Amino acid sequence: MATRCQFENSNDVGVFAKLTNAYCICALGGAENFYSVFEAELSDHIPVIKSSVAGTRLVGRLTVGNRNGLLLPNTTSDQELTHIRNCLPDEVVVQRIDERLSALGNCIVCNDYVALIHPDIDRETEEIVADVLGVEVFRQTVAGNVLVGSYCAFTNQGGLVHPKTSIEDLDELSSLLQIPLVAGTVNRGSDVIGAGLVANDWAAFCGLDTTSTELSVIESVFKLRDAQPMNIINDLRASLIDTMA
Amino acid sequence: MPKRKAEVQLKREEEEVQPGDCVEDDNNDKSASEGDDESAGEGSDEGESDEDEDSSEGESDGSDSDDDSCPEASSSEAESEDDEEGEAYKEVNVQFEFFDPQERDFLGLKALLNTYLDGQQYDCSGLVDAIIRQTAVGTVVKSSEEDDPFAVLTAFNTCRGPAAGSPWLKQLREYLTARCPDSATRDKLCEAFSGPGTGLLVSERLINCPPQLAPPLMQMLTEEVDGAANDEDYPQEERREFTFKRYLHVTRVYTDPLEEQERHEEGQHAAGGSTGAPGSSRARPGRGHKGDEGKEDLIVYVRPEDEYLHQVCSWSFTFPVEGRPVAKGDLRPLRAVMCVEAGRVREAREMMDLVLGNMMADGGGNAAAAGGGKILAEVAAAAGRAGGKGDLGTGGKGKDAPGSKGAGKGSGKGR
Numbered sequence: 001m002a003t004r005c006q007f008e009n010s011n012d013v014g015v016f017a018k019l020t021n022a023y024c025i026c027a028l029g030g031a032e033n034f035y036s037v038f039e040a041e042l043s044d045h046i047p048v049i050k051s052s053v054a055g056t057r058l059v060g061r062l063t064v065g066n067r068n069g070l071l072l073p074n075t076t077s078d079q080e081l082t083h084i085r086n087c088l089p090d091e092v093v094v095q096r097i098d099e100r101l102s103a104l105g106n107c108i109v110c111n112d113y114v115a116l117i118h119p120d121i122d123r124e125t126e127e128i129v130a131d132v133l134g135v136e137v138f139r140q141t142v143a144g145n146v147l148v149g150s151y152c153a154f155t156n157q158g159g160l161v162h163p164k165t166s167i168e169d170l171d172e173l174s175s176l177l178q179i180p181l182v183a184g185t186v187n188r189g190s191d192v193i194g195a196g197l198v199a200n201d202w203a204a205f206c207g208l209d210t211t212s213t214e215l216s217v218i219e220s221v222f223k224l225r226d227a228q229p230m231n232i233i234n235d236l237r238a239s240l241i242d243t244m245a
Numbered sequence: 246m247p248k249r250k251a252e253v254q255l256k257r258e259e260e261e262v263q264p265g266d267c268v269e270d271d272n273n274d275k276s277a278s279e280g281d282d283e284s285a286g287e288g289s290d291e292g293e294s295d296e297d298e299d300s301s302e303g304e305s306d307g308s309d310s311d312d313d314s315c316p317e318a319s320s321s322e323a324e325s326e327d328d329e330e331g332e333a334y335k336e337v338n339v340q341f342e343f344f345d346p347q348e349r350d351f352l353g354l355k356a357l358l359n360t361y362l363d364g365q366q367y368d369c370s371g372l373v374d375a376i377i378r379q380t381a382v383g384t385v386v387k388s389s390e391e392d393d394p395f396a397v398l399t400a401f402n403t404c405r406g407p408a409a410g411s412p413w414l415k416q417l418r419e420y421l422t423a424r425c426p427d428s429a430t431r432d433k434l435c436e437a438f439s440g441p442g443t444g445l446l447v448s449e450r451l452i453n454c455p456p457q458l459a460p461p462l463m464q465m466l467t468e469e470v471d472g473a474a475n476d477e478d479y480p481q482e483e484r485r486e487f488t489f490k491r492y493l494h495v496t497r498v499y500t501d502p503l504e505e506q507e508r509h510e511e512g513q514h515a516a517g518g519s520t521g522a523p524g525s526s527r528a529r530p531g532r533g534h535k536g537d538e539g540k541e542d543l544i545v546y547v548r549p550e551d552e553y554l555h556q557v558c559s560w561s562f563t564f565p566v567e568g569r570p571v572a573k574g575d576l577r578p579l580r581a582v583m584c585v586e587a588g589r590v591r592e593a594r595e596m597m598d599l600v601l602g603n604m605m606a607d608g609g610g611n612a613a614a615a616g617g618g619k620i621l622a623e624v625a626a627a628a629g630r631a632g633g634k635g636d637l638g639t640g641g642k643g644k645d646a647p648g649s650k651g652a653g654k655g656s657g658k659g660r
Contacts, residue, residue: 009359009366188351188370209351209370 002204002219005037011187011207012195014060014153018105019198019205021112021156022067023088024048027057041203049087051080054102060198061105064149066112069093069132073102093132099125109149109194111156114177116140116148138176143169150194152181155201157223160184160193182221186214199224339388341458343465346377346385346397353393354385357449363566363580367416375401375408376447381473382487384465386450386458396450398462400470403443403493406486414445421495421582424564433560437584442490444470444587448548456549460603463550463594492585494554498563499545499576508543545576549601553593558583 007016008030016027017038024042026035028050039048053062054075064071069092072081076096085094099122101107107118108129115135117126130137142151143162151162152173158180161173165183174181186196187207197206199222206218219225346354354373361372376383376399383399401408408414418438425431437443446466450458473479473487544563546552555561561583571577585593597603 009369189349190352209355 001041001202002199002206002215002222002224003037003041004208004210004215005034005205006208007034011190011209012192013205013207014105014193014195014198015058016060017198017205018060018063018065018070019200019203020066020070021200022046022092023065023070025059025063025070025084026050027059028052029057038205041205045202047087047089049084051084051087053080058103058105061103061149061195064104064108064110064115064129064133065092066110066133066135067092068112068134069095071104071108071129071132072096073104074098075102095128095132097125097128104149105194106147106149109152109154110135111154111177111179113156114138116142116152116173116177118146118148120146140173140176142173147194150192153193153197153199154179154181155199155222157201158182158221160186160197160218160221162191162193164191180221182217184214184217184221186210186218188214339455341386341388342390343461344385344387344390344394345380346383346394346399348377349391350385350387350394351377353387354397357394357397357451358447361447361449362417362420364568365416365420367420368411368413371411372413372447375411375413378407381479381483382466382469384462384469386454386462396448396454396458396462398446398448398466400444400446400466400487400489400492402486402489403438403445404441406483408445417445417495424580426562426564430560430562433584434582437491437493442488444487444489444492446492446494446496448494448496450548452547456601457604459549460594460598460601461605463590463597464603464605467590467594489587491559491587492590494551494558494581494583494585496548496551496581496583497566498551498579498581499547500543500563500579501545501576503574504543544579544581549597550593551581553597554585554590555581555583556596557589557593558585560584 005013007013007027010016016030016034018025019038019042023046024038026038026048035048035050042048051059053059054073055077056062062073062075070084070088072084072094074096081094081096088094097104099107101118101121107121109116110129110133113135115129115133115137117129117137117139119139119141121139126137126139129135140148142148143165145151145162153160154177156179159173159177159182161170161181161183163183163185165173170181170183184193185191186193188209188211190196190207196210197204197218199205199218201222202224204218204222204224206215210218344350351373354376355369358372359369361367361369376397379399379401384397385394386396387394401414403409403414418435422431422434425434438445470487470489474484474489476484544555546555561581563579563581566578566580569578
């Protein structure tokens with residue numbers, strides 16, 4: 001289910017929230033409205049926590065994570081680190097890393113299996129990403145842009161990339177990531193996909209300005225139409241029984 | 246339908262690169278102060294801060310050439326001049342184009358108008374939507390069709406038509422009424438908002454937009470409004486929507502605290518009466534927010550049309566913009582609200598055209614401008630025939646990444 005929301009009149013939901021299959025982090029401050037939209041959709045299944053990172057509300061752009069782990073920039077304070085560690089499930093490894101490019105959310109984008117990183121990221125960081133997040137890492141650009149985290153968003157089901165991505169690039173990325181990709185926009189024509197929306201395997205949130213066309217593209221590429229967490233399990237069960245019969 | 250209305254060539258002054266400097270060093274200032282219109286504001290600001298650096302690097306190249314090598318730029322402003330450090334300015338040709346607001350301008354306009362209520366949240370998407378849907382009246386200034394707008398001017402009827410009941414209009418009205426200095430002004434403001442035939446002017450532009458943009462913008466506005474009000478192809482209802490008796494103009498001005506302090510110390514209490522010659526930046530006695538009896542508000546106008554509209558307005562008031570830190574000695578930002586009878590707008594425009602020259606109206610020189618006048622007439626007529634609401638499109642098309650970044654930068658300066 002794709003939902004529209006706003007953070008204090010800003011449509012850039014992906015700046016103020018980080019959503020994965022195992023947890024969701026929202027920015028502090030801002031109206032309770034924002035937080036409650038996330039809670040309503042997600043809190044039955046995963047913890048939804050509020051935190052700041054490096055004293056700012058830009059949790060979506062400074063952090064990167066998936067169900068295996070969460071990476072925080074070196075500017076994160078100790079209290080924030082402790083708070084996040086306490087709130088997240090134990091399976092999620094929370095680590096603070098030293099990386100010159102500290103806006104991790106802009107430089108790294110990942111799902112539970114694969115990650116794309118900014119071409120200039122340190123080798124060390126690349127190894128930590130592969131280790132902590134348990135993913136295969138590729139250095140790539142999206143539509144000629146090095147900020148992969150800003151210009152694309154993907155989950156285990158599918159992904160949305162910058163509208164000016166060429167067909168060749170789309171095919172290349174799609175085969176790297178092994179998921180269907182679509183070039184499109186969010187928030188009524190904004191090409192900064194990563195900042196404009198957050199998504200996991202069963203839910204997505206985008207800005208209020210998103211048109212219904214954009215929303216239906218998002219729902220179809222991320223396979224959200226009938227996706228409820230239970231549905232995923234049920235579908236699996238149905239196909240298993242089919243095989244046995 | 247041709248959306249482009251006119252082209253205006255302007256000369257902008259720019260710092261000259263010192264002969265000894267290597268390109269990399271000047272990377273920042275050169276690219277910033279280039280004729281990159283999206284960051285026009287940023288460009289000139291950076292240019293100024295870099296002057297000090299450059300002058301300390303070496304002798305300045307004293308000679309400047311009057312750069313008349315560009316034949317198209319007819320009604321350009323003054324030739325190169327030296328600034329106070331003796332740096333030479335070089336002229337750069339900059340091209341501004343005037344368009345109808347289109348769906349592709351949504352994000353750029355949103356960036357411009359986000360702070361329309363000075364930081365207070367309001368339905369900005371609704372306002373931008375209304376601007377785009379209104380095809381008959383409204384102009385946007387961009388440096389090319391794909392770029393982000395850096396100026397917009399349009400007019401809405403406050404009690405008829407699609408804009409009338411919208412949330413953004415209510416929010417704007419509440420915002421302004423809450424800041425009226427006294428109940429008499431509040432009554433006048435409420436009456437203007439709810440009475441028939443009032444056109445609310447929505448005007449926003451980046452800081453440091455050249456003043457020469459204003460006369461063509463105002464001309465296009467008046468022509469479009471007249472066209473919409475009188476075009477027989479338009480249904481009666483829509484024509485009435487654009488028959489404005491008066492305009493409500495909400496704009497940004499500044500006040501100079503140092504000068505005010507000086508005048509206060511000199512014991513000037515010029516009550517009533519105008520002190521300045523026409524064209525000076527002294528305001529006539531407005532309903533000042535200071536509450537000092539008989540003391541004039543000293544208003545510094547950054548948009549040329551404001552000065553002349555203020556001179557012919559029926560009433561006006563100003564209020565300070567809260568929440569913005571202002572450095573000592575800097576001008577303090579204010580908002581000004583004024584009500585101008587429709588009949589007097591022509592006067593104001595004529596005064597302004599005398600001082601600034603109107604690139605669109607000028608007969609000689611710029612072929613594009615002359616052609617632009619014709620294109621404008623065609624557009625107004627075509628808009629009249631087309632009528633109806635604009636097509637919002639699917640919103641599926643993206644924008645150039647540089648364009649959106651420019652808008653981001655620009656909006657910072659636009660406050």
